Amino acid sequence: MIENDFFRALADPTRRAIFEKLAAGSMNASALREGMEISQPAMSQHLAVLRSAKLVREERQGRFVNYEVNPDGLALIAQWLAKYRAYWPERIAALKVLLKDMDQ
Amino acid sequence: MIENDFFRALADPTRRAIFEKLAAGSMNASALREGMEISQPAMSQHLAVLRSAKLVREERQGRFVNYEVNPDGLALIAQWLAKYRAYWPERIAALKVLLKDMDQ
DNA sequence: CGGACACATAAGCACGTACTTATGCGATTC
DNA sequence: GAATCGCATAAGTACGTGCTTATGTGTCCG
DSSP states (O other): OHHHHHHHHHTSHHHHHHHHHHHTOOEEHHHHHTTSOOOHHHHHHHHHHHHHTTSEEEEEETTEEEEEEOHHHHHHHHHHHHTTGGGOOTTOHHHHHHHHHHOO | OHHHHHHHHHTSHHHHHHHHHHHTOOEEHHHHHTTSOOOHHHHHHHHHHHHHTTSEEEEEETTEEEEEEOHHHHHHHHHHHHTTGGGOOTTOHHHHHHHHHHOO
């Protein structure tokens, strides 16, 4: 049950902050820590959780490890959300934006 | 931070099961318990969490309390997801379905 | 080779979470 | 109005989670 992984991963505000930072641009673990007041092991552990939830992916570059958003993870969330489309109120602006960018 | 609430609410598999059951049709707390092996207080506590996350809403009917999916909660998730639309791979089938049903 | 660096992992601990049993509270029924 | 029903809440407990400090692993550089 993969849903379990990404919902649990995103349940932590620190991990969401990390994820959002990565969404603004891929970077390595040290760069992620800048301006975040989080220890190195804590960051490493959070990244491990996000990794196993398929929300981010790593790529070793020398002695750095570059992290980036994994589109597959977002697709899984969208997939989960799609199950409940019967309940989406059509009028909601955010949803309009959402479909506009996806269509084409 | 409302995101915190719904991600934490959905992080629990039992609560997701309850939510999915409600998505199939609104019902009261006792009906929700059927076929679920969960105690009455546990169900009540889970519903309280889902309620405060705006994922479900209640409506008292005599001595029953009817629960139903709250579309606003789903809209908030969609809103959160929309922030990362730059990362959605266009080809993913689930997303196609999603946009097809939203555009109309 | 040896040290420094970037990151991961291990172990321990404080706190949160999901359950239990017990009880309370409003609404119905007789 | 007393018993019962549907549900909520209280209090206690076992377990999970996120942090810490300490140490390990792989890479670069002198």
